[in-house]
Amino acid sequence: MKCEQYEGLFAGWINNELKPAERETLEQHLNGCAACREELASMQQLWAMMDEVEVPEPSASMKTDFTAMLNDFKATEANKKGSSAGIRQQLGWLLQWRQKWPLAYTFAIILVSFGCGYLFFNLKGGSKQDKQMADLTTQVHELKQTMALALLENPSASERIRGVSYTTEIKHADKEVIDALLATLNNDPNVNVRLSTLDALTHLAGHPEVRLGLVQSITTQDSPLMQSAIADVMLKLQEKSSVKSFKELLKQKDLDHGVRDKIKETITQLI
Amino acid sequence: MNSLADNTIMLKVKAGDLDKMGLLFERYHRPLYGFLFHMTYQRETSEDLVQQVFYKMLKYRETFTATGEFVHWMYSIARNTLKDQGKSLKQRVKHENTDDHTERLSGGLTPEEQLEKKQAKLGLYKAMEKLSDSHREVLTLSKFQELKYQEIAHILDISEIAVKTRAHRAMQELKSIYEKAER
Numbered sequence: 456m457k458c459e460q461y462e463g464l465f466a467g468w469i470n471n472e473l474k475p476a477e478r479e480t481l482e483q484h485l486n487g488c489a490a491c492r493e494e495l496a497s498m499q500q501l502w503a504m505m506d507e508v509e510v511p512e513p514s515a516s517m518k519t520d521f522t523a524m525l526n527d528f529k530a531t532e533a534n535k536k537g538s539s540a541g542i543r544q545q546l547g548w549l550l551q552w553r554q555k556w557p558l559a560y561t562f563a564i565i566l567v568s569f570g571c572g573y574l575f576f577n578l579k580g581g582s583k584q585d586k587q588m589a590d591l592t593t594q595v596h597e598l599k600q601t602m603a604l605a606l607l608e609n610p611s612a613s614e615r616i617r618g619v620s621y622t623t624e625i626k627h628a629d630k631e632v633i634d635a636l637l638a639t640l641n642n643d644p645n646v647n648v649r650l651s652t653l654d655a656l657t658h659l660a661g662h663p664e665v666r667l668g669l670v671q672s673i674t675t676q677d678s679p680l681m682q683s684a685i686a687d688v689m690l691k692l693q694e695k696s697s698v699k700s701f702k703e704l705l706k707q708k709d710l711d712h713g714v715r716d717k718i719k720e721t722i723t724q725l726i
Numbered sequence: 727m728n729s730l731a732d733n734t735i736m737l738k739v740k741a742g743d744l745d746k747m748g749l750l751f752e753r754y755h756r757p758l759y760g761f762l763f764h765m766t767y768q769r770e771t772s773e774d775l776v777q778q779v780f781y782k783m784l785k786y787r788e789t790f791t792a793t794g795e796f797v798h799w800m801y802s803i804a805r806n807t808l809k810d811q812g813k814s815l816k817q818r819v820k821h822e823n824t825d826d827h828t829e830r831l832s833g834g835l836t837p838e839e840q841l842e843k844k845q846a847k848l849g850l851y852k853a854m855e856k857l858s859d860s861h862r863e864v865l866t867l868s869k870f871q872e873l874k875y876q877e878i879a880h881i882l883d884i885s886e887i888a889v890k891t892r893a894h895r896a897m898q899e900l901k902s903i904y905e906k907a908e909r
Contacts, residue, residue, distance in 0.1 A: 463890040469897070470868055472875060498897050501904065505869050507847045508854065513759045517773055521751050524777055528784050529744050 458484075458491050465495055469502045600625055600632060607635050612645040619651045623658055633659060637668040646678050653681070657688050666694055673700040679711035686714075686721045698725050732796035740787045747784055754797070755780075757871055758804060764866040765808055767855055775811070779804045794880060801867070801881045846908075853904040861896035868893055 464481040467473040473481065485492045599621055606618025619639065622632055636659075640652045659665045669688065676682050682704065689697040701718050704710065710718075732753070738746045755776055762772040762779075782803050783790075790799055854862060867878045875893065879886040 462894040463887055466875065466890040466893040466897070470875065470893075497901060501850070501897065501901055502869065504846065504850055505854075505865075507843070508851055508870075509847075510760045510763050510870070511769055513756065513773055513776070514769075517755060517759075517776065518751075520773075520777055521755070521780060522748070524781055525744065525747060525784070528781065532744070 458488060461491065465498060468495060469499055596625065600629075603632065604635050607639050612648050615639070615643065615645070615648045616651050619648065619655045623655050628659055628662075630664070633662060633665055633668070637665075637672070640668070641672050641675050646680055649676075649678070649681055650684055653684055653688060657691070660692050666692065666696075670694060670697045670700050673697060674703055679714045682711070682714045683717055686718055690721050690724055693725065695725055698722055733792045736783075736787075736790050736796045736799075737792055739784070740790055744784060747780065750783075750796070751780055754800060758800065760870050761801065761804060761866055762808070764854070764862060764870060765859070771811075775804070775807055778807050782807065795877070797873075798877060798880045801871070802883075805863075805881070849907050850900075850904055853900055853907060856903050857896065857900055860892065861899055864889060864892045865896045865900070 461481060461484055464473065464477055467477060468481060485495065603618045603621035603625065606614050606621065609615050609618065619636070622628060622636060625632060633656075636652055636656050640649055640656060643649050643652065653669075656665055656669060660669075669685065669692075673682070673685055673689075676685060686701070689701075701722050705715060705718060732750065735746050735749050739750070758779060759772055759776050762775045763769065766772055766775070779800065783800065786803075790796075854865070857865070864878060864882070867873045867881065868875065873881075875889045876886050879889045882889065884892075
């Protein structure tokens with residue numbers, strides 16, 4: 456075997472890493488090879504001498520430098536982690552602001568408050584205003600209705616006519632208004648009031664009770680003007696149930712001749 | 727041996743307990759400094775490099791897998807750090823005044839009594855300085871860091887046989903430089 460093949464074992468020998476079998480192999484070679492014996496001995500000596508080679512002590516600042524580096528590193532890592540830490544920092548900054556510039560801080564708070572208030576009322580106010588308008592409209596309606604009813608009771612005929620005209624402005628006339636108008640139609644002493652009432656009720660002909668009231672009113676009217684006007688309205692409304700009432704009216708002996716002819720004509724047109 | 731505990735500690739660092747790196751610094755900053763000093767022969771540079779290695783171990787803690795020993799990982803990072811600075815370091819080493827070493831090594835010793843031993847030590851020191859980087863590296867790791875050839879093979883990422891051969895060649899080179907200087 457050539458000496459070079461033992462090189463690896465030399466390294467193991469000086470480092471005291473050889474297994475017993477390897478050690479035996481090397482020893483056998485060394486017994487017969489003076490050159491290798493000499494080389495290994497000098498190598499062993501040099502290896503031992505290396506123990507004396509000193510390494511200077513690291514300076515004391517190393518530990519503090521390391522601690523500083525570690526803290527720096529932890530801080531940068533914390534900064535990287537999420538925005539929650541960032542927000543907290545910003546809040547801290549705002550609080551600092553409060554201490555450094557109290558006036559600026561106060562102004563900032565006032566501005567923010569106004570902004571919030573503006574937003575709040577703008578959002579909430581819209582629906583509130585609408586509701587107020589609706590309430591107001593209802594109140595005006597109720598007022599008009601009350602006024603109309605009150606005016607119908609007024610001793611002055613012209614005021615009663617005003618009251619009747621108010622009822623036409625009421626969009627959704629309720630039963631109270633209709634009853635009042637029908638009562639005026641049948642009982643009001645002034646024919647002009649009754650005529651304007653008839654006109655007002657014609658606008659409310661959509662209500663069945665208005666139609667019924669008008670038909671029932673035919674026999675109660677004694678004025679030829681009213682009888683003629685009702686006949687016109689019945690024709691206009693094509694109210695067939697009124698024929699029976701008109702026939703009864705024809706039975707009245709003191710009925711105006713002109714009215715009698717008009718009613719006869721109306722009956723034939725309705726049938 | 728601390729090896730099992732080293733890995734456990736490093737895994738804690740990896741999990742986010744960064745303060746635990748302080749324990750590993752206590753254990754390893756001296757050996758690491760020793761290795762880096764033999765590779766550079768500059769004290770301040772070596773201290774800077776130690777900090778850099780610990781910084782890198784923190785920064786790249788995710789790459790620690792605990793499949794190998796912590797120290798192997800540490801020396802691998804140290805070697806890479808050296809490589810990064812390699813060229814500039816070599817320039818400086820060449821210009822460094824060797825009298826500085828003479829002064830430093832003789833400090834604290836009584837020259838008259840131990841003159842001969844000191845001379846030999848200094849000669850060996852200078853001889854080591856003249857070794858090629860790869861030879862000095864393998865000798866430093868085996869002799870001063872007291873690592874086994876198998877461990878060095880892990881760090882250098884070469885076979886154990888290659889490490890042994892390199893160690894033998896390194897000793898031959900050292901002997902030749904040293905003997906030349908002595909004559």
